[in-house]
Amino acid sequence: MVVTFVTCNSAVTAEKEGLFVIPSGNIKFNPNQKSTYEEEISSLNQFFIDYYNATKADDTQVITCPPGFEPNATQVCILPELGCNPENVWNYNTTAPCIILSYNGTTTFDPYDDIEELPSQMPNLLKDLIAEFWYSNTMPEVIWVSCTFGRMYSYYAPFLNTNLPGYRKPIVALKLILCNEINTTVEINCNMWAKGIDNEKNSETSVKFTVTVEKN
Template sequence: MADAYMKKAGDRDTTFKTFVWNSETKQFLGRTGSSWFKIGVFYIIFYACLAGFFAIMMAVFYQTLDTNHLPKYTPGDGGSLLRNPAMGFRPLPRAENVESTLIWYKNGDNDDIKHWVEQLNDFIKPYEGTSAKTSGQHVTDCSESKLPGPEEVCRFEDEWLTDKCQKAEKWGYNRESPCIILKLNKMIKWIPDVYESMDELPEKMPKLLKDHIEKRMAENGGKIPKMIWVSCEGENPADQEYIGPIRYSPWHGFPAYYFPYMHTPGYLPPIVAVQFDQPMSNVLINIECRAWAKNIIHDRQNRLGLVHFELLKD
């Protein structure tokens, strides 16, 4: 029995050696030299054609891309998400509550307000020192009468932020007047359709904002400044009672000459600092801020044209 087993094992060993190299047929791994040469040439040609086809497809694909890194689809090309800007706010909640929109702090407690102050300090860093910089190749001073050129962007100076909405004042969190900062999301080629007369103002626009626009119109020679106006107010009657006076700096919105955004180097989006003077303590206040222009739609579900957050001051 053992001899038979050893004989079979020897036969298998001989068969494997013959498969690796058959001296009688001159075959290596079951193929002759000419067979290996033919299959080698085939796969070289096959993979060369595959690589060439891939290279051609990539070249065609890159021809469709903008050399300035602009997206293929811009506002007006697609659905509502491409036509309407969204608005964001700072400071953001702590990492463990990333989905929350609650700004909750203990008034005057330096340890507790540290997160909120550092969030705003980090956000404002790109804007710091802009007043001391030269115009450079792309950055220039702008106004309604002096619009930026095709390769220019408007300067935003951090010194425009006033009152307690400043880094030196810890953004009001060490006092009774906390600040938040609003900004519009960057949308390439999006141009605001601003209000040009009081008759164009929507009925839902808050009366305080309408009064402010009317005052600015009187100061501007009867013309409404070209702005994306901003309003913040309590969502419910109780919130409106507890929220207290609100101040905006440097403007009551975003000047239209900062738009459109074209991915030009040096661009800093305009921001609005909103200061809440004496909000009620120990009360959760629901706040909604909206951006106003004729081509901005307010959609709470998709968070378009507005932003919601809660403020709780202990």
């Protein structure tokens, strides 16, 4: 699984409250048949309209934001290159389709600021990654996200605690490498991590979805 993450700042609607995925539902497509992934492409394009066409008042600065950057009230982040985009149909003509994670909710989460606070349920690989920040004195004030893909894990730190005017929901772009999973339904589980989050009890901070790449 190859990932890129970015934080941006505007209202985004989604069917699911909390952590959600675009395209939603159980994704099934054949990269050699465009008709099988037209709905997924339409969903992604619609979701990104507001990001690609950032417009604000005349006193607003439109900027490219690095990972972990928190815009102020006069700034709007533009979407940087994610490695997949509308021009290449979000890679659905390959076995490495793009999936977008975002958060649609009003809950404010408190980020971890000490490695002693990390819960036992958190995957050890994510704990090790956070520890690297901790020991280098650069612990980011972000909400962590982990995703499982079979026996593989990928980790992100995209979700900032901000709700400024013109805020764009933070996004995580996942490029799923499924060349060895043809005609197999792959289940992916993603969880948010912050103080007080219990993913087993709070459906708002977790999401599950499946992806199937079909080929004859």
